[in-house]
Amino acid sequence: MKPNYKAKVKRTREQIAQEREDLVLKTVGEIDAIVAEYHAKLPRKQAESIGAAYARYSSRFQESIADQIRVIFEAAIKAGIFIPSEKIFYDLAVSGKKERRPGFNQLKEAIENKEFEVLLVFTTSRLYRKNYKSMQFVEEEVVERGLRAIFVKSRLDTADGDNWRTMLQMYSFLDETYAGMHSAHIQAAHETLFL
Numbered sequence: 461m462k463p464n465y466k467a468k469v470k471r472t473r474e475q476i477a478q479e480r481e482d483l484v485l486k487t488v489g490e491i492d493a494i495v496a497e498y499h500a501k502l503p504r505k506q507a508e509s510i511g512a513a514y515a516r517y518s519s520r521f522q523e524s525i526a527d528q529i530r531v532i533f534e535a536a537i538k539a540g541i542f543i544p545s546e547k548i549f550y551d552l553a554v555s556g557k558k559e560r561r562p563g564f565n566q567l568k569e570a571i572e573n574k575e576f577e578v579l580l581v582f583t584t585s586r587l588y589r590k591n592y593k594s595m596q597f598v599e600e601e602v603v604e605r606g607l608r609a610i611f612v613k614s615r616l617d618t619a620d621g622d623n624w625r626t627m628l629q630m631y632s633f634l635d636e637t638y639a640g641m642h643s644a645h646i647q648a649a650h651e652t653l654f655l
Contacts (some may be wrong), residue, residue, distance in 0.1 A: 484554060490526035495545045498533040507542030511578040514567050515550040516586045525550045528582040535612040541578050571601055578608045584616070 471479075504510075513536075515528035529548060536543050549567040564587075570576060581587060581603055586596045598618065602609045609618045618624045 480552075487525050487550070490644065491529055491550075493549060494526060494530050494533055495543075495548070498537060499542075502537045502540070502542060503545070504542045506540075508540035509537055509577040510575075511524070511541040511580050512547035512548070512549065512567065512570055512576040512587060513543050513580050514563065515548075515582055516563070517551075517553065518563070519600045523620060524533070525552065528586070532580045535610065536578075536580055539578075541580070543580070545638055547576050568601065571605060571607065574605065575605070576607070578610060580610045580612060582611070583613045584611050601633070 513529055513532045515532070517524045517528075529550070533543060538580045547570065547572070549563040551561040551563040567579075571579070582593055587597055598609050603618050610616070616624055
């Protein structure tokens with residue numbers, strides 16, 4: 461008899477809430493450890509500018525916030541950018557399709573208040589799933605406000621003249637295409653891992 465991989469395990473609301481709380485606490489602990497490590501390497505008084513970090517993942521079977529934040533901090537130190545712990549914004553298991561995301565909304569508020577000079581993001585796909593939304597956000601919300609954006613893994617920096625627009629368009633288009641092509645395969649792999 462073949463196993464039924466589509467059978468779902470029923471969880472109560474309390475179990476789901478507890479899992480969510482455990483994940484949040486784990487993520488906060490991991491981020492606190494990263495912040496302590498990297499602030500020891502680059503204290504605020506030695507930095508050239510103040511930055512903010514944004515990280516996101518979309519599936520409840522992923523837990524990559526700490527990994528993204530570590531890579532962002534490595535790039536920030538190389539660039540002389542200090543990221544205060546209160547300027548780390550993230551969303552756990554929230555789709556990039558959604559406009560309203562708690563961490564992203566906090567980031568937008570910090571942008572409006574010009575609370576930092578440089579936004580560091582792991583890749584272009586972390587902002588939005590759609591190419592045009594990423595372009596609009598970076599152009600209107602970041603660059604037009606006199607801020608700089610760095611997409612660490614994409615090696616894209618808005619301080620690199622006008623070339624960044626072409627690169628952002630290309631990378632965000634590829635991210636959108638990749639997500640569309642592989643979402644079913646990724647979902648199937650996650651279901652298998654879960655089982």
